[in-house]
Amino acid sequence: MTARLEVVDASLHFGTTPALDAIDLTVAPGEVVVVLGPSGSGKSTLLRMVAGLQAPDSGSVLLDGSDLALVPPHRRGIGLMFQDHALFPHMDVGANVGFGLRMRRLSGGEIANRVGELLDLVGLPATERRAVQTLSGGEQQRVALARSLAPEPALLLLDEPLGALDRPLRERLVLELRQLFTRLGLTVVAVTHDQSEAFALADRLVVLDAGRVLQEGSPSAVWGAPASAQVARILGFTNVAPVSVELGRIISPWGDLGPAEAPAAAVLLRPDGLIIGSGGPIEGTVMACTFAGSHARVRVAVAGAPDLDAEVPGGSPPAVGVVVRLTVDPTAVSILAS
Secondary structure, eight states, X not given: OOOOEEEEEEEEEETTEEEEEEEEEEEOTTOEEEEEOOTTSSHHHHHXXXXXXXXXXXXXEEETTEEOTTSOGGGSOEEEEOTTOOOOTTSBHHHHHTHHHHXXXXXXXXHHHHHHHHHHXXXXXXXXXXXXXXXXXXXXXXXXXXXXXXXXXXXXXXXXXXXXXXXHHXXXXXXXXXXXXXXXXXXXXXXXXXXXXXXXXXXXXXXXXXXXXEEEEOHHHHHHSOSSHHHHHHTTOOOEEXXXXXXXXXXXXTEEEEEOOSOOSEEEEOGGGEEESTTXXXXXXXXXXXXXXXXXXXXXXXXXXXXXXXXXXXXXXXXXXXXXXXXXXXXXXXXXXX
C-alpha cells in the first residue's frame, strides 16, 4: 500500500530560530521525492516532523487526507531509515529486521517468512543469524532498509540514506535503491546534501535552504534552469556571480554576456561550455587541474573576477601555471533573476 503525503504551511522553530518556514510539500502515491539542501537547511527536521518525532508549531501533516497531529509515530504507518543505520548491536540481523513485526504481535513463523523475504529483496539472503558488527557499511545499510520495509509502511522516509558510505558503494546502492522503489511502487521522501545522489534517486527534486523551499521540479528541469544563484550553488555549480544591466547588456565580472532579454541579477556559466583555446575574450592562469575520466576539471584564475571552472577532454588538459584564454558558449550561460 502506498500513500499520499501532504505537508501544509508547516513551520517549526528551535527557540527563535526557524527550522522550517511555511513548508508546503505534496508527494503522490508511488512517487520518489528527494529533498536536497546543505547542512542545517531543515531537511532532517522535515522528516522528523512527518514521522511524528517533532511536532510543527503551525500547519499540518496529512497522510491520504488524514491529519496526523494526534497520531503517535508508531501508528502512522511510516518507515524511517536514519543515516547511522540505528541497528541494535545486541541483536542479529534477523532480530533487527523483525523488530517492528514483533511489536505488531505477529507469530514466529510469520516473522521468519517476512524477514527471509526482505533479506532476499535487499540482496542479503540467509544472513538472519549474522551479528550486525560483522557486516560492512553497505550491508548494514541494507539491513536498515529491510527493517524499515518490514511493517509494510505506506510511506518511507530516508535520512541521508547513503551518506556514511564511500562513493563507489554509494553510486552502486543508489541505483539499487531506485530499482527497488520502482519495483515496490513505494512512496518515498529522501533527504540528502549530495547532488549526484539526489539526481539519481528522484522523480521530483525539492531544493531546501534555511527552512524554505527554493525550487522544485524534475531533476532535469531544476538542473537545466536553476531558479536563483542560491539554488545553482546548492546544485554544485561554482561559476556563479552577480551581474548588472548596462545599456541593455548583461555585464558580469568576466565581461559582456550579451543583450538583456529578461531581468538579470546573477549568472551561471556551466563548466562544459567554457572552451579553452586561442582568441577567447577571457584570460586567466591555470591554477589546478583534476582528472575525472572522460574529462578534466580545470580551475582558472581570472584577474579582477572570480575563478572559473572549465571542463576539457580528459587527455589534453593544460598545465598548471599556463596562461589560457576562454570562450563562453552562449548555450552554457544561464541568466538568473535572483
